[in-house]
Amino acid sequence: MPESPFYPEKVLIEAKSLDYPLTQRILNNLSGIPRVVIRGKREKQAAIGKILGAKDPLQEGKKHLFLAVQKGKFVKPCPCTPHYIGCRYFIINLNLQCPLDCAYCILQNYLAEPWITVFVNLEDLWQELDGFLEKNKNRFLRIGTGELGDSLALDHFTLLSRDLIYYFRKRPDVFLELKTKTINIRNILALEPQDNIVISWSLNTEKMARAEEKGSPPVRARLEAARCVAERGYPVGFHFDPLIRHAGWRKGYAGVVRDLVAMVPTSRIAWISLGSLRFPPHLKKTILARFPGTKTMYEEFIAGQDGKLRYFKPLRMELFQHVAGLLRKWGGKHIPLYLCMESAEIWRDVMGWIPKGKRHVEKALSPRT
């Protein structure tokens, strides 16, 4: 989505969601796009079956937007991974799946339904959030929408960033993170910034962005968007995740870090995370079938303690030490850095300290202000 934002080819509307204001807003913003009301399980199964019958069901699913009512909970703790150190992040499941098509994306095998879903019952979300925040009122909280989908990829027709920012503006003690690879920041720039609203970008080398992040803008464009957002007054975050070993990775990541510190005032950086490429073993087959040209699957992976495939430890260490070292060297010691789903030993050797657990990481990321 470098310059042209994503639009679905078809909108499917769960009958129950028809009367919600968000449904009407989205449909108004997607006028001219064919729409179908799905009544009952049988019609839904038929629509899913049609997508699953395509040669590449995932690609086909990305052409369909499904508007539905969230029946379960919106807010959940980030699932993280067993046996490694987490960070007590919370996720809001407002949308599932993503129009971008990153080769390494875990969502390829993670979600039950093939299309992009937006949940429209916002009133239920606000109510649930009220209860959740009340229960956790005495702690520092980070919460975001970018776990099972991109926070901003659909924002030009959902305008959900606006709803979320309005809500969290009244909760200055809670950090809302909108995580994206896109440059879809028009709605963000139109709103008054606040220190607890963090807009963050996933970064990689330009080479990896071109080869492995199909549909995503170039990394420089993402940094340019981050610069605009930071200049507007928002704190920004960055996620070097997944760090991928590939020919020229040292130079590639050095280039991104150099651009990052040159383009974005480091004082506006709320946090930067580092995570190395990791995935459940069964995803490898999907990745190779959908992206036969990728070379990322041929590095030295081992089964980690959580069963996921990840680079052999010294290879991960090299990635982390290189990128973290450059961030510290060029960006300064004050930028809060953390590792996503890593072991105590890697924390010790990369960050110079070992968190005693999730709480400890959370505390280290609490606002510098």
Add this chain to the structure above:
Amino acid sequence: MVKISGPVKISLNEIRLKDTRFQVSDFDSWEKLALSIRTIGLLQPPLVTKRRKGFVLVSGWKRVQACRKIGLSSIPIYVLDEPDDLKAFLIAVFDNAAVREFRLLEKAQIISKLGRFGMEKSRILKEMMPLLQVPPTDFYLESYIKIAALEPEAKRVIKEKSLPFSVVCMLVEFRPKDLKAILPILLPLGQNKQKEILEDLREISKKKDVSARKILGASEILQILRAEKWPAIQKSERLRTALRKMRHPRLSAWQDHFNRSLEELCWPKEVKIEPSSFFEDEWLSVTFRFKNEREFKARLDKLQEMARKEGLKNLWDAEGRLKKNRA
């Protein structure tokens, strides 16, 4: 409705055996059948159909071969009146499917021919693949078509060794020249090891952008392949280890370093020491057995002796020592 006439007796020479368009069977031997025909005669005449240049066999390949081998000059046949090749082929498929299960190469041949005779992909998936007991997905369809296109030598090995689908569909990813080099190495091994070798070869080849043949031509590999002192199974095992090292050089270096460090320490054989899985954690585990107090004390003495050795810390310093060696 199928129109069949006969049986009529014709000369065996009138059947164009070179025209194998309707052949689905991939039979191994005809000797038993020949004995049966010689003893009690041909009870079920083969089915042929007329084409421009003569009779083409639709079903009964094994019977015709057996009749030829025992020197019959003419045999009874049924004649199918069906000018459409796809329909005639379907008759051959159903005729066989009714009485037996197809083997892997037969399935591949049938699926490939159905496509060549013009059957739509969706029909192959929906109607034919379940009949052949093949999961009706694009992956299986494409894999079987690739299997059908394998060179005769590869097919011979697949058949002789009854290689399973999971191994064969890895083989089809290699070029014919590479396959020639790979097949002899695979044969002495069990399925899991076959898969491991193929996967390693494929991944090294993809990563380095070189053919499998070139990988197998590397000096350390050639040394193994050319060594006359080892039997085939041992060569294959050594090759498997060599490929593992190529595929996972860093992990292999750590494992080698660990083993070397134990040798340098003269680590006692009666005390087992192991790193964590893939060295993911720093801890090492030590286990030993003992029958009595004396043995217990002896093991502890050995461990204390190890603890006093300067080289003990090397067990945790694979990276540092490897770096030093590289420098």
